[in-house]
Amino acid sequence: MKQNFTVRQGALDGVEVFLSVAQHRSFRKAAAELGVTPSAVSQTVRVLEARIGAALFMRTTRSVGLTEAGERFLSRAKPAFEELVAAGEVARGLGQRPTGLLRLTVPRAVVPILLEPLIASFCKAYPEIEVELATSKEVIDIAAEGFDAGIRLGHLVAADMVAVPLTPPFRLIVVGSPYYFAAHGRPENTDDLRQHACLRWRRSSGALAPWSFNVNGQAIEIAVSGPLIAGDFPTMLGAAIEGLGLAQLPEPMVAEGLRAARLVHVLEAYAPVLPGVFLCYPSRRQILPKLRAFIDHVKSRQAGDGKVQAQSVAGRAGSRKKR
The missing domain is CATH 3.40.190.290 (D-Maltodextrin-Binding Protein; domain 2)
Structure with missing residues (x-):
């Protein structure tokens, strides 16, 4: 069977143009708002009306009004379109700043020895991020189960995962x-x-x-x-x-x-x-800011622990020299 390499027209095609014309009661003002020509607006509305199978506007040389079908379409399409716009803004926010729900699948054993202090400091540093820890002794499919990342012992990290060390061996x-x-x-x-x-x-x-x-x-x-x-x-x-x-x-x-x-x-x-314990996730290209923030927090904590250990070693060495 021959494949179709074009995207079929959907129910939302032309809706934004329709809403603009309905708001302004003018094809010309809608065109100015959308940054296109009046003829492009008119053509888009005609295609939408043909797909719906009903006239949505009554047009004269002096005015533009809504038909009964247009009024009903407006009453349902306007709130639905606004909700879609709001959904896009929410998704855009998740893609631009650390916020939202960070879901981690973790072995129960690592929670008290590794994650409790790490999670506490992370939640204080990023109050707009909610952290969900799903503990299990089974190795969960991170992507299939909707998790952002998982905690794994080194020998259980799949080859196609990106791994960030949480502990030394x-x-x-x-x-x-x-x-x-x-x-x-x-x-x-x-x-x-x-x-x-x-x-x-x-x-x-x-x-x-x-x-x-x-x-x-x-x-x-x-x-x-x-x-x-x-x-x-x-x-x-x-x-x-x-x-x-x-x-x-x-x-x-x-x-x-x-x-x-x-x-x-x-x-x-x-x-x-x-090998140690690792934070692992599917792909660098799919990292949202909330996960990037967690990874950076892990690395900064590790760097801080390393400095403390180095200072402790230097202090002990200095003490031995004085003696």
């Missing part, structure tokens, strides 16, 4: 509570895990995730067993703190527990390194 580490180790001892190597209670994570696919390790430069996976299976990392973290068993979790997630001595790190020599 980090380790996947095994932790347990001091109470657990007091009762069961510490594993010294990966084989010892057979004698330990290991908390497991069920992926969105339904499969149980094995534990991953780096042994002599080789990546290996081990099937473990234990008393609890969870669908998210925060549940596993809480169970580990309560002494239910060992958990393998991202290092940033357990950092506070380690500092507070509620958790202890074991098997450090075997910890694999993950």
